[in-house]
Amino acid sequence: MLFLLQTEKPFKLSNYQLGLDYAKKQDALDELSQYRTQFHIPKDKHGNELIYLCGNSLGLQPKSTKSYINQELEDWANLGVEGHTDAKNPWLPYHEFLAEATAKLVGAKPIEVVTMNSLTANLHFMMASFYKPTKERYKILIESDAFPSDKYAVESQLRHHGYDDKEGLILWKPREGEELLNYEDLEAILKTHGNEIALIMIGGVNYYTGQFFDFKRITSLGHSYGCKVGFDCAHGAGNVNLDLHNSGADFAVWCTYKYMNSGPGSLSGCFVHERHAYDKDLNRLTGWWSHNKDTRFNMRHEFDVLPGAEGWQLSNPPILSMAAIKASLDMFNEVGIEKLIKKSKKLTGYFEYLLKDLGEDTIRIITPENPDERGCQLSIQVLKADKSLHDKFTEAGVISDWREPDVIRCAPVPLYNSFEDVYLMVEKMKVILNKN
Template identity: 65%
Template sequence: MIDTFQNTLAYAKKLDEQDELRKFRSEFHIPKQKNGEEHIYLCGNSLGLQPKRTQKYIQQELNDWANLGVEGHTDAQHPWMPYHEFLSESMAKIVGAKPKEVVVMNTLTTNLHLMMVSFYQPTSKRYKIVIEADAFPSDKYAVESQLKFHNIDPKDGLILWKPRQEDKLCHVEDLEQIIHEQGDEIALLMIGNTNYYSGQFYNMHKITQLGHKHGMLVGFDLAHGVGNIQPNLHEVGADFAVWCTYKYLNSGPGSLGGCFVHERHANNKNLKRFVGWWGHNKATRFNMRHEFDPISGAEGWQLSNPPILSMAAIRASLAVFDEAGFKNIRTKSKKITSYLEFLVDEINHEKINIITPRNPNERGCQLSMQVKDADKNLFDVLTEKGVVADWREPDVIRIAPAPLYNSYQDVFNFVELLKSLL
């Protein structure tokens, strides 16, 4: 694919003309600069853009609230009582699961804690947790606090799967070595499936098989994977997964997260869990006198009734995903990211080094560019010139062409600007 790319504006426009997803760009609000021109927005890995239909979806709920009050729980156009159920089928397609295995609830780190209550089961001998060394800080904080909650010193209980110095990437062979040396003491593998810093997409199937083979439970944080790659959670066989929805799923700042629990755990009432009334049997939930009876599947981990306004924004975005088709999204993602890679390679400048894997199957749409001498000035000038990307300490600019709203011309214009600054 890369060999056929051309480094011209005319070619970028040709790719856009041939793009089957090009119409979806008009479905999003593209932020504008002070001069009225659109930003080159390449930051969907941090906050996705707002779908234009989001306002309509939220306004409908505001209208029903105004006109119906509490009766909106049953009489709204989209009744609030089962509102989270309206999201399950679309979300299941995106993460490769059965609808019963997913639920939208809470926020990412809250869900991670809830899952570790159930799936981190330390004993005197098997008590350690493995995460990747450069996991997103919130994951590390959450895992450390779970260890402390069980009176385990993180210095003893936390194992870091470290990237190799030569390529900055994590290798499954190194994880296998960790398990060979300490496997009898490891209770949980808790890996972020797409690394926020390097953009590396880990082999989830191999990691899950490895963990289960040695008696461990396995979970994944899909914060940078959901809506970006296809994790195929049911087929992979992970015990659980968690994610946010405000990055590639475009649900708005701080919006709700999602949770996956594999169906083999659906009816296991012996699993410890922190519970709330919304996870209770729907048939008797409002009786108020019954002992807790968890709903079968991921819904049984719910705590509280759903925040409708946030869920309306998620429903709006998922409607766009349904129309575009996730297979088509992933196909464009591979192509537009490979095009970005090709153009950056064409610059051939010693100051820039792509640390994201070159294999399109080992990454999503993000390319992480390591900047020599950790010179943030380059990023600052790109920002002044209208590029919206992000800088991650100590020395990486993350560029993410989101396939639903980014064009090939966005990518070309960005690289032309980068080249002029170098």
């Protein structure tokens, strides 16, 4: 199925009509095309722009990021400690400046989101509150091919609470010979084990296949059996419509260095559903930044937790990293996630169409075909290939990534990738695979 810019109705054209001229025309018609110029596009040693399709791993740097960070460096140089209150963007409440735009991006209310820590750390902090095992109900359900860090984190939670990490872990697996997960299988697992499962923790968009799960469906199913439900949205934030509040999920976490373009190792985002906002009995690991802002500096005050996701903060945050997040969020706020998703579906649809022309004896796209069940990433299984193939792509100026055993992940990011990028990538693929 191919979505063309001129029409909302999918229809097919010949490959000739969908060539370079077509790609250039779509770029000219694209109302978001000017955003590409607002990013640094990496170049090869001759100064030519690379075809960067790796926003699923590390998003590109907005040109504005430097000035946002420089503002904080200047305020630090000029004000020292007074910057906490007197900086242009005072550091004490800095995380509050991110809440509204973050909430909009992930479909939440400002009280439900906070930016803090790193991703796997936040997953643990969320599990400290939402994984409350009992003798009867202690198991954790996760998708079988979850990102390793998530799997290690849930296994270590099981061990931390004194359970066996194999016996306590339930895996939602694809069917024999398939990669994508099937909801009927999840329903069957819950029918048998629902009363033993304390927590369902799913990678909202799977890092390997790119499958975007139905959060609402998983959450209501989990809740109907009394399980808590959380999502790791590392591959979802800034990429798909997460609609976290309406999903009803108990919590979600994500990183800001992929589709949120906020720099390597940048801070993570965290969502805690509003219904938990004022629950002071919910166990959590806390620090002084979880404490009431009005009395935080009275120091000897008895602990008084902040309402909402802010109440999960521990430490005063790194402002330089937050400044990079602010630069990126300001851009997302200007564009709006709806427009991005609209372009994303067209761009990825075009990419998919061109790839399919390579033939099923060469490649197989393991990402769902339905545009509502994926983001911009396509995971391309290259038959009979090994990593040396990926090296050839890199040499040819295409930045993508390789995931063992045989998958190239490519993510045309609507903020900075073009239809021409996608066209050229497939042309290079044809040369490398001797398909031209």
